[in-house]
Amino acid sequence: MNNQHTHGSTPRTHEPETEIALGKGIDLGTANIAAAVQNQDGSITVTLERNAFLDIGDDVYSKNMLTKLKVPYVVHNGKLIVIGESAFELANVFGKNTRRPMSDGLISPGEVDALPVMRMIISKVLGEPRVPGETVCFCIPAESLDVDNNVVYHQGLFQGILGKMGYTARPINEAHAVIFAELADNDFTGIGLSFGGGMVNACIAYKSIPCVQFSVARGGDWIDRNVAQVLGVKQSKACYLKERGVDIRDPKNREEEAVAIYYRNLINYVLQNVKHRFESGQNMPTFNEPVDIACAGGTSMVGGFIEVFREEFGKIDFPIPVGRIFRAEEALTAVAKGCLVAAAIGE
Ligand SMILES: Nc1ncnc2c1ncn2[C@@H]1O[C@H](COP(=O)(O)OP(=O)(O)O)[C@@H](O)[C@H]1O
Ligand SMILES: [Mg+2]
Numbered sequence: 001m002n003n004q005h006t007h008g009s010t011p012r013t014h015e016p017e018t019e020i021a022l023g024k025g026i027d028l029g030t031a032n033i034a035a036a037v038q039n040q041d042g043s044i045t046v047t048l049e050r051n052a053f054l055d056i057g058d059d060v061y062s063k064n065m066l067t068k069l070k071v072p073y074v075v076h077n078g079k080l081i082v083i084g085e086s087a088f089e090l091a092n093v094f095g096k097n098t099r100r101p102m103s104d105g106l107i108s109p110g111e112v113d114a115l116p117v118m119r120m121i122i123s124k125v126l127g128e129p130r131v132p133g134e135t136v137c138f139c140i141p142a143e144s145l146d147v148d149n150n151v152v153y154h155q156g157l158f159q160g161i162l163g164k165m166g167y168t169a170r171p172i173n174e175a176h177a178v179i180f181a182e183l184a185d186n187d188f189t190g191i192g193l194s195f196g197g198g199m200v201n202a203c204i205a206y207k208s209i210p211c212v213q214f215s216v217a218r219g220g221d222w223i224d225r226n227v228a229q230v231l232g233v234k235q236s237k238a239c240y241l242k243e244r245g246v247d248i249r250d251p252k253n254r255e256e257e258a259v260a261i262y263y264r265n266l267i268n269y270v271l272q273n274v275k276h277r278f279e280s281g282q283n284m285p286t287f288n289e290p291v292d293i294a295c296a297g298g299t300s301m302v303g304g305f306i307e308v309f310r311e312e313f314g315k316i317d318f319p320i321p322v323g324r325i326f327r328a329e330e331a332l333t334a335v336a337k338g339c340l341v342a343a344a345i346g347e
Helices: 060-068 084-094 114-126 151-164 174-182 220-231 235-243 254-280 305-315 334-346
Strands: 024-028 032-038 044-050 053-057 074-076 079-083 135-140 168-173 190-195 200-206 209-216 291-296 322-327
Touching: 024 114, 024 174, 024 334, 032 114, 032 334, 044 084, 044 114, 044 334, 053 060, 053 084, 060 079, 079 084, 079 114, 114 151, 135 151, 135 174, 135 334, 151 168, 168 174, 168 334, 174 190, 174 200, 174 209, 174 291, 174 334, 190 254, 190 334, 200 254, 209 254, 220 235, 220 254, 235 254, 254 305, 291 305, 305 322
Parallel strands: 024 135, 135 168, 190 291, 291 322
Antiparallel strands: 024 032, 032 044, 053 079, 074 079, 190 200, 200 209
């Protein structure tokens, strides 16, 4: 081992083993931004931050208050900006709503402060590249079936932001990332579904190559909006009801019933669309073995999700044999991990 020489140069002394796999992954979600890096011991650290902010007038009184509350802020365009989880907590104290840089899976068209704020959140969770031009895979949604959305613009913006930070940025579809995170044992063949706040993304891959990718502009926010409407409550209240521990197999009251109804509808809608893609047959390889379905994303965290998913799956006549249907163990961070795996494979 100590006889090793680098090609045509002086003999090398033994170098310390700093073999960290380079490359990072970042999940740019409507609700959460998560960055994944590999540590020296091979474990993975995921840093999560809410994709939200709050702006406060820039005056001495407000500055003092934030300092007293130990809330970090930056001054931007004559306002004090608080980002992420701190913004959420502060919004609660003041009974205000946070502002959101993204909606329905994409950068918000009407939010002028969206880009600078996302730049701040991204640099907070991702940090600097460890070598110049380190690869970062970032997730993007697929074109949506039900709304006209501009994924190209969204992708270009973030490619630019990450590039300016010194990274080599590569986009990957969000559901494809779920396959990278969860279906390694299947040779990255199968169906990945990411149930987010703004969207559901779907990907069907064969040996890591995506054959079909699409999204629907319905997700957790869509459930909240509909539940709020039928119950006559605020959307934030509906979201609270949904997250506080409903079991959609067994709703206990009218509120939970409403949540369960929209969950079933969403799952059925996604499954019907996947089925339709298989039946139309375009770009579809022949799967010889039963394929697995991996689900991830915050919306899949509700109680009874996978059981209801299997029930709805049983009701439709799915065109190909399916093996396991499961939820990622860490549903909220699976996409970020998948982006990291994609970056590592690329390096
Ligand atoms: N325990 C939970 N039960 C149900 N929904 C949840 C739970 N935790 C988070 N969510 C929902 O997950 C969504 C956010 O998921 P996430 O995957 O981070 O979305 P995005 O990819 O859009 O950022 C929100 O709609 C939120 O209400
Ligand atoms: Mg997501």
